[in-house]
Amino acid sequence: MDVKDPGTVVAEQAEDNNSLPGDDNNSLHGSDKNSLPGSKENLNSSSDGSEKKDLEKDSGEYKVYPMRWLMLALFVLYSTSNAFQWTQLVIITSILEKYYNISTLTVSWTSMIYMVLYIPLIFPAAWLLDKKGLRLGLLIGSFGTCLGSWIKVFSTASDMFWLTFLGQTIVAGSQIFVLGVPAQLAATWFPADQMSTATSIGVFGNQLGVALGFVIPAMVVRDQNLEENYHQIGSDLFYMFMVVAVKTSLIFLAVVFVFKDTPPTPPTRAQESRAESDESYIKSIKNLVSNKGYVLLLITYGMNVGVFYAISTLLNSLITRHFDYEGVTEDAGRIGLVIVISGMAGSMVCGIILDKTHKYKETTLAVYVLSFVGMILYAFTFRFGTIWVVYVTAALLGFFMTGYLPIGFEFAAEITYPESEGTSSGLLNASAQVFGIFCTMLGEWLFRITDDRIANCILAGVLLVGSLMTAIITPDYRRQAAILATTTDKYKEKEEA
Incomplete structure (x- = not known):
């Protein structure tokens, strides 16, 4: 048989x-x-x-439910609303500098505050997600995103940037219930042959928010050259903040009344085994940091995503340095959009490949090396003086660099089973924030004192080191082994019967 x-x-x-x-x-x-x-x-x-479960999938022993797609869709909406606000201010840096009379670095901190807060807050957040479940985490996160959005609505006077930053800080703190959730939600609700795809879709929400944050603010908040027209910038900011606040309020209500913590029954044997275990959170952390493969992945994931954070934060400054024409801010936003949209495609393609092949290390390494190649091309295209060339290289870079995000989550889940996906992916994101802060501040400093090609090549060097470290990770696929063992035993029992 x-x-x-x-x-x-x-x-x-x-x-x-x-x-x-x-x-x-x-x-x-x-x-x-x-x-x-x-x-x-x-x-x-x-x-x-x-x-009724007439639409359930049945493996003979474990069932999945159609409502899993609704849970995933709600998370995607929440993730999008939070990630949008990460880039919505840095992409109009040049406009905010003149309106609020602040420095470039000050505006950059509206992005870096996401990274700074994530590092200390991820540990209690990961514990809460692991022990109290997805629903409570999403309730807290969506409420914080909604609250911070409303605070920013009242911060559009030219002397109220401090209030803008306060609202941004609350939204940034809520991000801890976004980045680590996709892998955990996929494992909680989805069968084995859909987990990688579900994780990719979950990451897609964050990428979509970043993409919209690149393009919409540059379209809504119009640049003004005359000081007597600066008040129009405040009006545009108020409109943008108000729309975001209303939408985050609706999403919060949807989470309150619709989102469920777990399905009635676990979708896989791996998930059932985890539900039966009562391992302490501290012991789980110790198991993770003693796993050599995971520690290597922790570092390499942080390097890759940290470089992406730096590129995203400094994009407006880099574009406006090399191009000077009416509408250059809008082009900067569209290039950011291209990076993330192509990354969404990369995420989905890689998710499908993982579900079909389960070759986690090979896929991770290939994407990492191609991210390095894309970064080298991106570093030198600005000297051509042609904006469409930047669009092309940005799309190539985004496809692989942003497409790497869900691969890292799934690779970590495989080599760390039976530890919680929320904990393993949460630590990966903490590493990304550390490297993101370092790469962003290093890049911003190098942009000011030297040639931007040097800065971008140093960032490319970080990706090269990450590629070499990825190559030495041992592909110990523990989760797949658990699923295979359970399935094989089940069919043996049926044959014997």
């Missing part, structure tokens, strides 16, 4: 209500479909239409 791929989940549709395994207590073990009709317990449990 052929043993099926452990990642495959076969969809079955019940023929009538009598065959619906609606009892959560026995749904994990009701693998024999023929034994379901006529069961009094199943007749009673299927009476609630909202709990």
